[in-house]
Amino acid sequence: MPSLLASLISTGETHLVIGYSNVASIRITSIIESGASPILITNKGTIFTPSVQQYQEDGKLEIIYDDLKIDNIRNSLKTLGREEVDGIVDRVFVSLPSGCHLLKKQIFETCKKLRIPINTSDSPEFCTFTLLASYTSGDFQMGVTTSGKGCRLASRIKRELANSLPPDIGAICNKIGELRKAIQKEDQLQLESIGEHDDDAVNSHKFNTFVPEFNASEEHLKLQRTRWLAQIVEYYPLKKLATLSITDLTNAYHDHKENPTPTKKQKLSRKGQLTLVGSGPGSVSLLTLGALQAIHTADLVLADKLVPQQVLDIIPRKTELFIARKFPGNAEKAQEELLSLGITALNEGKNVIRLKQGDPYIFGRGGEEFNYFKDQGFTPTVIPGITSALAAPVLSNIPATHRDVADQVLICTGTGRRGAIPTLPEFIKSRTTVFLMTLHRVVEFIPKLIEQKGWDPKLPVAIIERASCPDQRVIRTTLSKVADAVEACGSRPPGLLVTGYACEVIFKNEDAKEWTVEEGCNVDFDETFDSIVKLVGSSASPEPVAPVHVTPQITV
Template sequence: MNHYPIFTHLENRPVLLVGAGTVAERKAAALLRAGAQVRVVAERLNPLFSQWLDEGKIVYLGGQFDEDFLNDVFLAVAATDNRSLNEQVFRAAEAKGKFCNTVDTADLCSFIVPAVIDRSPMKIAVSSGGTAPVLARKWRQMIETLIPLESGKMAEIAGRWRQRVKAEISGTENRRRFWENLFDSRFATLAAQNNTAAAEAELVTQLDSFQAAKGEVVLVGAGPGDPGLLTIHALQAIQAADVVFYDALVSDGIMAMVRQDAEKISVGKRAGNHHVQQETTNRLLVEHALAGRRVVRLKGGDPFVFGRGGEEAQVLKQAGIPYRIVPGVTAALGATAYAGIPLTHRDCAQSALFVTGHSKHDGEQPDWRTLALGNQTLVIYMGTLQASLIAEKLIEYGRSENTPVAVISNGTLPQQQVRTGRLKNLPELAAEAPRPALMVIGEVAALGGELGWFQNDKVE
């Protein structure tokens, strides 16, 4: 993100506008609506600017730009069809530490003006960072149809009652829940009917009867990395959470979708580097839920597929903590699909086995004879450090050393890489593969070259 989104308070603040044509008209109108003191520099004023001048709505500084005009203004807008003049204004503003927007010229902007959905006092801004304003306007139009017209009325009423709610309900999480419940209740209908008195009466009723909710834990599968693979339930959970405990395998794109003011705590684990012990994670889940917080345990893939979700659910059950499970797309399904590798195929794979490359230290050895059977796909999680042993044992128990294999790194992400080869080469492929990586063993691994569709780097 190369632009920090802000809403500026311009009421009674001086703003310099260079230009008085059609484009400048739109800028001036928006600035005037925001209550700015608009000072205009232009060789000539068009009819609307002349009208504004006669009505005392703008100040006219003449036809020639002077750098001193920037001295006491809050920000500047260059809106002429003269590139040289626009650049002069921008450079002068930069030198004086003033924000400047140059219309339709992204490289001459220290701030940009987004497409806005206005439900005053609530406003929603959509921006492409100056790269594609038409696309931003398109998305604004689509989003605008989803925002009820009464949203502004609801925000106006909430603003009047905010301090009383703060005084009567202690705790940020409790106040957040009160407002969320209110906005989803009959209050919204009354606001839509413009029945302000009844809406405020409903607010008072809910405020008087409000009780702090009990905490809960949601075990959420984040999928293999692509944010588009999140389920609707998963998205709703992470956007409602008070605290999120997340794994190292949860992608940055998914973490960016977590509610911004939620507390985010890393309890990630990677092979050979156990950052937080599982027992500590279990204890923290219970402690935060007992404190009345909405807790999300966010796991890469699916919570119940090599994610220790079962262990955590048992701890929550024993502690009497309400919990629910939101499944996710496990890596064996997501990463292979993005690599163009079908897990089953009528001609060569009638079954698929998901196994982990490591278990508890005192765990039993795998059934290598079963794992080495033909006509099946073997998908190995967290196995790259054991690739030599895995290849050796599978060959020893009957799997051909020429069985196709694939090692998929960063599956479903833009930096996805797929290394393909034969079982005898698996140790080398695994050693070269960036982690996290998934190993696929079976004839279907050879189909990735034919069926691969996702833009990625294939490494032979």
């Protein structure tokens, strides 16, 4: 059974350490660093490490020499603590030899009666809490536990995870905290969409609540900056978060006015090249070889915010990267900004890659961008991408077509021009319908399907989020329960909704649950990508890859 993980505030507490060992020495250091006061009870004649001796000399550690007998220990548990809690110690750490099994058990039972949290080294059966292998950088803390199965393994995993983090992760935490406070103060808004706790931004079903871009109320306008901050924390590369400022959040509203999109063809000094590239649903291994080559030959990459970190990581360091500032209620202005940046770079003769999530022409505005750049004198090359509308069902064991069940597939959007709900399709029993850009408005969307278009409320559906990524999630339910499932499970964008009887061809809800949740992707895409880069004689490092001669490019 998984433990309930928590970050405990121990400032001012009194922690009792019973018995001395190398583990006890480490515990004493952790207690002091947490702001608590340790008291060590041990036998006379114990030899301490220099660090423990120094703690005692500095007045940071009190050492009591006493016989380690249960009666003495029980008295210490009730009398050595703070006056405000009637002398009961706040936390207990036991570090006794393996032969002291009975004494460990007695201490554990006494602590349980007194409701004192206790940790016993090498005896998980006598613990009410365990310590994590932790990594700290500023206000950022990360902990790993194996639930007592092996501290060395937990430490190894912690090191591996820490090495994958930006070195300034502490500064990133400080920056985001400053931005949240500044927005809260300026907009006088309770930041429910960002979250007061670590998991809120991921788990809150309000993360993707629809924010109108046109004719917005004053309250909606206030939401724009908070929602954008929540979304860039979720989507942007961690390395970029440390450089954000409150000015960035504000200027995004005004930059489009200062840098209007060119409307007339400009004289060109030398011809730049533009490629519209589909990055696929998320995993690097689902990039086409053409997309991989294009990314590594670009001077400038203009990326959508939904392009995942693992894809952005393969962009060479020398390549300039700009990520669309499409926070809620600002999509049109952010699009204008991208187009303007692209034209400027093309007029400078640069090789520009417009990197788009999924496929450029499946609700990716690829056709609009193609026509815009063509009118400016630059005819793009288009590299297709695997759309999540087709990949996500496969990765969720949903055959979009299946004999005698589904003979057609329809891909729709739940968000039309200027944020309106588009024309909704009629219900056809033999059709699998995939809705993109819909989950943020299911509360108003689903009733229209059922009441106006005659859709079956019991139709099996699947919410698929972060398809092909390690944290892929599939929520299986029925049409009428979609809104309840989203509210209960939270939001993990980007996601889509698959509807139709094909959803139950392989998966059968035999327990008749209102919804089920499946975590993780069933394909090891990291291993697949490693095989790909070996095949093309390249690597996923930030250096340009060798040209790939067989490239599935389509020049339109």
